Amino acid sequence: MSEKPVVSEELIAAGLQKIFGLTEDEGGDFILREPIQLNDGKSIHGVTKAEISEIVTRLNEAKLGNESSFQWASEAEFSLISLGSIGAFDRFFEDKEFIGQGENPVTFKIGKPSREFSAYLLCLFAQNPLLTRTPRYRMLLNRVRHFDTDRTSRGYGNARRPFEADSLFEALGESLRVTTLRITSNKSRSDFELLANSFLFHAAYNIDAAARIGLDSMFRAQAIQRVRRTQTGFLDAPRQTYDADLVHHYLMGVAAEIPLLEYLAYYHIAEHFFDKIFNEDLVNQIRSGITDPSFSARRNKDIQSIIRIVTKAQRQVRDEGGVNEQRALQLVLDRFVNVSRLAADLDAYDATLVDYYANNDVPFAGASKAAIRGRDEEAARGAIAKRIYKVRNALVHAKEGELPKYAPFAHDEELAREIPLMRFTAEQIIIAQGKVL
Known part of the structure; x- marks a missing residue:
């Protein structure tokens, strides 16, 4: 586990530009060319420099594990890769929380990434131009550009649930279609990865839903290359x-x-x-x-x-x-x-x-x-x-x-x-x- 993640305000800003095409105002805030309209009538107009700074501070307080997890003193977040049908793992949970037993219970939650994890993924886009050449990146851009016509998230059984977001990073987290496991504890722990794998075994054993800790191939340059010797045409x-x-x-x-x-x-x-x-x-x-x-x-x-x-x-x-x-x-x-x-x-x-x-x-x-x-x-x-x-x-x-x-x-x-x-x-x-x- 490395001591510090590779994140910075500059990288986050560069990643935001690649995804959203923002403009920067005189105060250093970033403004969307067209606000994102949400289901509840609210809208997202951009992101402030203060929020970006707060996220960077928060990430730099964590330890990064194998490019796919963050660990703080009493909580951690792990990126998951579904080993079944695409997107199937998170559909079993729908942002539910699972609270353990004992005097110091541990809470597990499966769902979209936090704003911090979404910001970290932006940094990966900013650092590696190869990631932006993939078909899935173009699909991401298409989802972001069509919030107004596709403002709901797909849930289990292909049902639709209202799309909710309090910040641009949360909207991005929904668009990335990345699933994370968040674990919180009432006290400091150093065994969050052990807890994460235990939860994944528990889920696979009981409901036959399999996933593993890992970074989606969309964000790993070494995993996106395919052997294509001839164009389809x-x-x-x-x-x-x-x-x-x-x-x-x-x-x-x-x-x-x-x-x-x-x-x-x-x-x-x-x-x-x-x-x-x-x-x-x-x-x-x-x-x-x-x-x-x-x-x-x-x-x-x-x-x-x-x-x-x-x-x-x-x-x-x-x-x-x-x-x-x-x-x-x-x-x-x-x-x-x-x-x-x-x-x-x-x-x-x-x-x-x-x-x-x-x-x-x-x-x-x-x-x-x-x-x-x-x-x-x-x-x-x-x-x-x-x-x-x-x-x-x-x-x-x-x-x-x-x-x-x-x-x-x-x-x-x-x-x-x-x-x-x-x-x-x-x-x-x-x-x-x-x-x-």
């Missing part, structure tokens, strides 16, 4: 057919909202060929041995060398409950993956990734660096196979006490950087199986 008909099982795994990966599921979906595409490729390699080793001019069926040691190849493979299958997966993965990469093309795909997606893999381990997986350029292809594929396999193991094995270990959500940022390597590898495997129409 230039898309043509396919020229090959592809294996349906592989396609289904690929579609699952593209559609997945959780990095763990996305990574494993792409990994399954490589895994599809493990048995076949491993057994073919064993057959080739034996064929190579018995057809070598130095081999003689009359010499016991030559026969024993072939037996050792088979015995070693059988022992690996017995010990590992199947084929040697890391070896099989490298064989699949050797068969289907062109390293130069893989590097080009990574560069086209994010020009920093090839260097990132070459210079950075994967701490949660104990995976080593993988130099994709500057080495022969066989060595590069070996390094890639080791990195991919160790990341996969960290995702599927989570025994208590084992290190390193993947922690759901906590390591999602690190895992997200590994997904392009796995995805572009999987794509080459699928394409290599294609049959011309």
Whole structure:
């Protein structure tokens, strides 16, 4: 948890300009070009410099946790990401409060963000121009500009409830469609994140509504980039057919909202060929041995060398409950993956990734660096196979006490950087199986 959030009056003002297009008067207050009309006949004309200053002071008194929560002495606010249907989580609660028991009860409330959290999100817009290039940003602008015709909030079951706001920041909070969990206590606490996760488990257990602590992808530049190689208007008909099982795994990966599921979906595409490729390699080793001019069926040691190849493979299958997966993965990469093309795909997606893999381990997986350029292809594929396999193991094995270990959500940022390597590898495997129409 960092000590101070990155907020300032200047950043908030810049964010307000991006969203609302305000004008600044001589006193430093910001005025809307057209007031926002509310259902009760009131209107919002802008925001004062004093209110912005008050919000900044309040935020600077808090601790920021992982870009998605603020914690004060006796209260905290957490940004939530729904793990079900879009916007479904908050519809179960409709700004209800849940008060705990005991002498010092804790209160939980799900709803739209506070003015402080909304101001913080404005700062993120101001600091990262990339965020303003997304379709969801344009949708936000459209909602803000049409308050007069869409001045109600959508509640559970698609019912409408009156739109209420006392300040421009509260109106913004409604438009952002962000859900937060606010926790308040009668005394100082340091376990607000534990309380938040406990409430989320309680909600999932009792009403099957799932959400997690995290910042919506709209406000995270590293999460908004998609792989779009062709504009829709230039898309043509396919020229090959592809294996349906592989396609289904690929579609699952593209559609997945959780990095763990996305990574494993792409990994399954490589895994599809493990048995076949491993057994073919064993057959080739034996064929190579018995057809070598130095081999003689009359010499016991030559026969024993072939037996050792088979015995070693059988022992690996017995010990590992199947084929040697890391070896099989490298064989699949050797068969289907062109390293130069893989590097080009990574560069086209994010020009920093090839260097990132070459210079950075994967701490949660104990995976080593993988130099994709500057080495022969066989060595590069070996390094890639080791990195991919160790990341996969960290995702599927989570025994208590084992290190390193993947922690759901906590390591999602690190895992997200590994997904392009796995995805572009999987794509080459699928394409290599294609049959011309």
